Structure formats: C-alpha cells, structure tokens
Amino acid sequence: MAETCIENPDYLVVNGIPSSKYKHEIELENCFEPQHENSALLILNQEIKMPKLFMKLWNRYMIKVCADGAANKLYQFCVNNNVNHNDYLPDYIVGDLDSIDENIAQFYKEKGVYVIKQTTQYSTDFKKSINLITCHFYATNFKDHLQSSNEDSNYGISLEKGIHDIYATIKNVAELPKLNVLALGGIDGRFDQTIHSITQLYTLTNTDPYIRMFFLTENDLIFIIPPDGVLLRYDAEFRKACIGNCGLLPVGLPTEIIETIGLKWDVANWPTSIESGRVSSSNRFSGHDKCYINVKDGMIINVEIKKDVVANYV
Amino acid sequence: MAETCIENPDYLVVNGIPSSKYKHEIELENCFEPQHENSALLILNQEIKMPKLFMKLWNRYMIKVCADGAANKLYQFCVNNNVNHNDYLPDYIVGDLDSIDENIAQFYKEKGVYVIKQTTQYSTDFKKSINLITCHFYATNFKDHLQSSNEDSNYGISLEKGIHDIYATIKNVAELPKLNVLALGGIDGRFDQTIHSITQLYTLTNTDPYIRMFFLTENDLIFIIPPDGVLLRYDAEFRKACIGNCGLLPVGLPTEIIETIGLKWDVANWPTSIESGRVSSSNRFSGHDKCYINVKDGMIINVEIKKDVVANYV
Numbered sequence: 001m002a003e004t005c006i007e008n009p010d011y012l013v014v015n016g017i018p019s020s021k022y023k024h025e026i027e028l029e030n031c032f033e034p035q036h037e038n039s040a041l042l043i044l045n046q047e048i049k050m051p052k053l054f055m056k057l058w059n060r061y062m063i064k065v066c067a068d069g070a071a072n073k074l075y076q077f078c079v080n081n082n083v084n085h086n087d088y089l090p091d092y093i094v095g096d097l098d099s100i101d102e103n104i105a106q107f108y109k110e111k112g113v114y115v116i117k118q119t120t121q122y123s124t125d126f127k128k129s130i131n132l133i134t135c136h137f138y139a140t141n142f143k144d145h146l147q148s149s150n151e152d153s154n155y156g157i158s159l160e161k162g163i164h165d166i167y168a169t170i171k172n173v174a175e176l177p178k179l180n181v182l183a184l185g186g187i188d189g190r191f192d193q194t195i196h197s198i199t200q201l202y203t204l205t206n207t208d209p210y211i212r213m214f215f216l217t218e219n220d221l222i223f224i225i226p227p228d229g230v231l232l233r234y235d236a237e238f239r240k241a242c243i244g245n246c247g248l249l250p251v252g253l254p255t256e257i258i259e260t261i262g263l264k265w266d267v268a269n270w271p272t273s274i275e276s277g278r279v280s281s282s283n284r285f286s287g288h289d290k291c292y293i294n295v296k297d298g299m300i301i302n303v304e305i306k307k308d309v310v311a312n313y314v
Numbered sequence: 315m316a317e318t319c320i321e322n323p324d325y326l327v328v329n330g331i332p333s334s335k336y337k338h339e340i341e342l343e344n345c346f347e348p349q350h351e352n353s354a355l356l357i358l359n360q361e362i363k364m365p366k367l368f369m370k371l372w373n374r375y376m377i378k379v380c381a382d383g384a385a386n387k388l389y390q391f392c393v394n395n396n397v398n399h400n401d402y403l404p405d406y407i408v409g410d411l412d413s414i415d416e417n418i419a420q421f422y423k424e425k426g427v428y429v430i431k432q433t434t435q436y437s438t439d440f441k442k443s444i445n446l447i448t449c450h451f452y453a454t455n456f457k458d459h460l461q462s463s464n465e466d467s468n469y470g471i472s473l474e475k476g477i478h479d480i481y482a483t484i485k486n487v488a489e490l491p492k493l494n495v496l497a498l499g500g501i502d503g504r505f506d507q508t509i510h511s512i513t514q515l516y517t518l519t520n521t522d523p524y525i526r527m528f529f530l531t532e533n534d535l536i537f538i539i540p541p542d543g544v545l546l547r548y549d550a551e552f553r554k555a556c557i558g559n560c561g562l563l564p565v566g567l568p569t570e571i572i573e574t575i576g577l578k579w580d581v582a583n584w585p586t587s588i589e590s591g592r593v594s595s596s597n598r599f600s601g602h603d604k605c606y607i608n609v610k611d612g613m614i615i616n617v618e619i620k621k622d623v624v625a626n627y628v
Contacts, residue, residue, distance in 0.1 A: 188502045190533045191616035192561020192595035195588065203591035219504045247506020252589040253567055274509065275566040275612070277517035281506035298589070302505035 003269040014262040014287035022229030022292065028243075028303065029235055031214045031221060032314035033060050034180040040133040043090070044126065044185030044197075045069040045099060048077040049218050052311035054184070055081075058088060061182065065133060067125040068095025070185065075104050089113055094132050094163065095125035109151055117154055120161040126186065126200060131167040134208065138176050139166050176210040187217045198222075202252050202298055220302040229294045236289040242313050244304030247281040248293065250274060255297040262287025272299075317583040328576040328601035336543030336606065342557075342617065343549055345528045345535060346628035347374050348494040354447040357404070358440065358499030358511075359383040359413060362391040363532050366625035368498070369395075372402060375496065379447060381439040382409025384499065389418045403427055408446050408477065409439035423465055431468055434475040440500065440514060445481040448522065452490050453480050490524035501531045512536075516566050516612055534616040543608045550603040556627050558618030561595040562607065564588060569611040576601025586613075 041061035045068060048054055066074055071093045078085045093100065093108060093115045109115050118128045135142045149156035158165060186197035197215060201224040204211050215222040248257060254273030260266045264284045272278050285291050355375035359382060362368055380388055385407045392399045407414065407422060407429045423429050432442045449456045463470035472479060500511035511529060515538040518525050529536040562571060568587030574580045578598045586592050599605050
C-alpha cells in the first residue's frame with residue numbers, strides 16, 4: 001500500500017480503535033506510579049538526578065536494586081540532598097562489586113541490605129540485576145534462601161553466577177505476571193553503554209516478555225514499541241503539562257511503521273531506517289488521551305518528559 | 315568462515331597491515347587539531363561543557379558555526395567563564411532562528427557575524443549548518459555573495475532554503491577536498507535528537523563523502539567506521555593518557571564485523587545486531603598506536619575520552 005504522512009492538529013480525539021488492532025496496552029503514568037503490579041526501581045551507575053521525582057518514585061516501587069557502583073551514587077544522593085540514609089536503603093546491591101566503594105558496601109551490609117556478589121564477566125551488572133529482580137518475585141524459595149544464610153557466604157548464592165542459576169530454575173517464564181521495571185541511568189553516559197541499554201529493551205522482549213522496562217533520563221522516557229499494535233494511554237492533563245516531543249526510532253534494524261493514529265505527524269506504510277536518515281523524530285502526541293502505533297518490528301520510542309513539572313504532577 | 319573472538323594483552327604492537335586491506339585512514343588526534351585541512355567547529359543547541367578544551371578547539375578550527383539556539387549557549391559560555399565575547403565570535407549563525415534569543419541575534423549581528431535565516435521545515439538546523447559549511451569552503455562566489463549584500467536582505471540568500479539552493483550548484487561533490495567537522499552537542503539530549511545526530515553520520519557518508527564528521531560529548535568521540543577497511547591511528551601517549559573504552563555499534567542495521575586487529579577483544583566474521591544484543595561494547599584499544607577495523611556495513615564507534623586530562627594533553 002502507498003505510504004502516507006499527514007499533519008494533524010495539535011489536539012485530536014482518538015476513539016474507536018478496535019481491540020483487534022492491538023495486542024499491547026501501555027499506560028504511560030504507570031512508570032511514575034506502578035499500582036497493583038509487581039515493580040522494581042533499578043538504579044544504574046550514574047549520578048541520580050531529579051531528586052524530587054526520585055524521592056517520590058522511591059516510595060512507589062516495591063523493591064529497589066542498585067547495580068554495583070550505583071550504590072555509591074545512592075549514598076551520595078542522600079548526602080547531597082540532606083536526607084537520611086535509612087529512608088533510602090535499597091533491597092539489593094548486585095554485580096561483580098568492582099565499582100562499589102568498600103566502605104559503602106560495608107555500610108549497606110550493616111543496614112541489612114543484601115549485597116550479592118556475582119563475578120561472571122559473561123553478563124553485565126544490568127543483566128545480573130534484571131535476573132535478580134525476577135528471582136525476587138518469581139523464584140520459589142528465593143527469599144527463604146536469603147534468610148537461611150548470611151552475607152559472609154554470599155547468602156548461599158554461588159559467587160560466580162548463582163543468580164543466573166536460580167533464575168534458570170523458574171518455569172514458564174513467558175507466562176509470569178507482569179513486572180514493571182524503571183531504570184535510572186544507563187542512557188547519556190558512555191555511548192556504548194547507552195546502546196547496551198537499548199539492546200536490553202530488544203532482548204528482554206524475547207527472553208523475559210513479562211518485564212515492562214522503561215528508562216528514565218533527565219529528558220525522556222525510553223521504551224520499546226513491540227510489533228502487533230500498541231495502544232498507548234496517558235492522562236490528558238498529564239500530556240498537556242508534562243509531555244513534549246517524541247520520536248519513533250528504528251534503532252535495531254530498518255523496518256516499517258505500518259500505522260500511527262494520534263501523532264502530530266501520522267504515517268502509514270512508512271519505511272524507516274537510521275541508514276537512510278528517514279526517521280520520525282521531533283514528532284509529538286496529538287491524541288487527547290491516547291495514540292495508536294503499529295510497527296513491523298520492535299522500535300524504540302522516546303517521550304520527552306518536562307522535568308521541571310513532572311515531579312509536581314505525578 | 316568461522317567466527318572468532320580472542321582476548322589480547324592490554325598492549326600490542328600492530329604492524330604490517332598491508333595498505334590493500336583498508337580504504338580509509340583516520341587520525342584520532344586530528345579532531346583536536348585539524349591541521350592542513352579545511353575544518354569547521356559546529357556548535358549545536360546544548361550547554362557548552364569542558365570549557366578549557368572548548369577554548370583550545372576554538373582557535374584550531376578554521377570556521378565556527380552555531381546552529382540557531384547554540385548561539386545562546388555560546389553567549390552564555392562567555393558569561394559563565396568570564397571571557398570576552400569578542401574572542402568567541404562565530405563566523406555564522408544559521409537556522410530557522412526560532413530558538414535564538416532576539417537580543418543575542420542582534421548582539422552578534424552588530425559584531426559582524428553572519429546570521430542567516432533559513433525557514434524550511436523540511437531540513438533540520440543541523441543539515442542547514444552542514445550545507446552552509448560546505449558552501450563556505452566550496453561554493454564559488456559564496457563569500458562574494460555575502461559581502462555584496464547585508465543582513466537586512468538575509469545576505470541575498472533566499473529566506474526559505476537559499477543555502478540548500480547554493481549547495482545544489484556545487485559540482486562533483488564526491489571529489490571535494492576533505493573537510494573536518496567536529497560537532498559539539500547533538501548527543502545526550504532528547505533521545506530522538508541523539509538518534510537524529512547518529513543518522514547524519516550515515517547519510518553524510520553518502521551525500522557528502524568529503525566530510526569527516528565527529529561528535530564530541532563529555533564522554534566520547536563518536537564517528538562512523540565505513541566499510542572497506544579502516545586504519546585508525548593515534549599517538550601512543552595519547553592513548554595511554556586520554557583514551558578509555560570503546561564500542562563498535564551496529565546502530566543502523568544488523569551487520570558483520572569482518573575483522574579487527576588491535577582491540578582488547580578482537581573478533582572476525584562476527585555477526586552483530588542491537589536486536590540480538592550481540593554488540594561489541596566495553597571494548598578498548600590494545601594496539602600501541604593503531605588498530606584496524608573492517609566492517610561489512612557502516613558501524614558507529616565511540617571512543618571514550620578522559621575529559622579531565624584531554625585538555626591538558628592536546
């Protein structure tokens with residue numbers, strides 16, 4: 001079919017999209033308030049920004065995990081913002097522990113945080129954290145395991161890759177209940193690390209389809225739009241107050257945007273690739289409280305979040 | 315042929331790579347001191363960081379161009395660092411001029427800076443700047459053109475897309491002399507803008523092969539490794555003092571790393587894609603003063619630059 005691109009008004013009521021058109025629904029504010037579902041805040045090794053928002057998110061996520069040196073950043077965050085460390089104790093610190101400060105590791109251990117060493121170099125701190133989060137929620141007896149042992153023995157978890165081994169015992173991964181993970185950091189540092197984070201959005205879709213993964217930066221929310229149609233919902237007031245531009249980015253591979261409904265520039269049958277430079281960037285949501293996106297292969301979306309207002313709003 | 319991946323020692327003398335193996339040579343320090351060749355410093359609309367390095371680069375590039383609102387950032391840079399605006403006057407400011415502060419535009423106009431408006435929305439400020447840079451060096455009579463007219467008439471340049479029209483008159487673009495462009499900003503802001511910058515590395519390879527484009531961020535140098543073999547040279551002392559990790563990133567499309575010589579982890583016949591998560595990140599240069607990279611399709615490389623030492627070194 002012929003490709004099309006139309007410019008919509010800035011405000012558009014999007015209604016009557018039949019549920020047969022989409023296999024996925026994503027609720028944008030869910031990132032800021034993951035109600036009724038399992039959820040984890042994953043802190044990666046970058047300075048923690050947007051303190052007011054961070055403090056709100058902290059209390060809304062069921063568990064908090066620091067990937068290795070991220071614990072240093074959390075500690076420093078408390079110092080910089082003059083808040084009590086006891087109010088910001090993560091549930092877990094995990095990684096090869098080559099970047100966490102020894103004194104800070106000791107400090108958190110004494111406060112009862114599970115500091116779990118995993119030495120394998122065939123897996124990143126990011127992946128170790130993700131598997132740990134899954135084990136926490138879905139590995140039978142994982143918590144018993146932690147309680148029956150102590151940190152001197154690495155909680156009975158094999159030092160090399162015990163977390164991955166426990167993860168491997170979980171059955172029917174595809175059918176696990178939804179698990180929301182919001183990652184802070186991971187983008188905007190060294191560029192190969194940024195791209196590594198983006199690869200995780202793609203690979204988790206295959207290996208851990210129950211995980212709904214978002215990255216939050218100072219500028220954007222970044223996540224994956226899987227194929228088979230996505231209905232993306234947001235509160236109308238939230239859109240007006242907090243959302244800026246967006247981009248639909250073929251980072252993984254050249255592909256096609258089959259149809260969008262509710263963007264400022266809606267396209268259909270639109271081939272897109274980085275190599276050709278044909279990319280829908282500097283777009284935005286026109287849809288009043290939702291929009292519809294259907295892509296042939298998974299694509300990355302970034303949704304600009306106005307950092308100065310979002311903490312007051314959510 | 316079978317894929318391989320070997321771990322090298324941290325230091326490796328790479329010699330005897332026959333020139334028949336590579337079509338391209340890239341000299342890394344050239345970014346910091348582009349001698350004997352045409353060169354332009356392109357300032358994009360983000361805060362100017364690493365002031366000491368910026369001041370050195372300023373004097374080494376033949377022309378300086380601000381893309382629209384980048385002029386605000388340059389002005390602010392002078393204020394913040396207590397330096398004289400007269401020592402940091404760009405040659406050109408170009409764009410649709412929707413983000414430059416009116417007073418700042420007026421200030422630079424009065425100082426004799428060419429402030430050129432280009433209203434077309436079918437081209438970004440980045441692309442307008444790139445074409446302007448090419449016109450400056452290679453469009454016959456472009457400078458005469460500027461001198462025979464004044465800013466009230468937009469220097470006789472059609473307001474909509476005059477720069478693109480003049481650019482279109484340049485003949486034999488493929489054979490123009492090399493032109494080094496170092497862009498500051500463009501990465502680490504809104505993620506769709508980051509990806510837009512990356513697309514430019516791919517598209518310029520086709521449309522303007524004479525341009526050697528680099529992005530400099532607070533963390534990395536980012537550029538493209540084109541196919542047909544690249545010999546990447548650097549000063550041995552510079553590597554030790556200033557270079558950290560690197561990544562070879564298949565951002566545009568799944569492809570294959572045919573061969574590398576002189577990386578910490580050298581690979582051959584190695585399929586790579588974002589979607590599969592199989593990406594050579596957190597790698598580094600083992601080669602004493604050079605390494606060799608041969609890829610099937612253009613790939614993005616990032617080379618970590620230690621920002622605290624580089625300004626003293628270059």
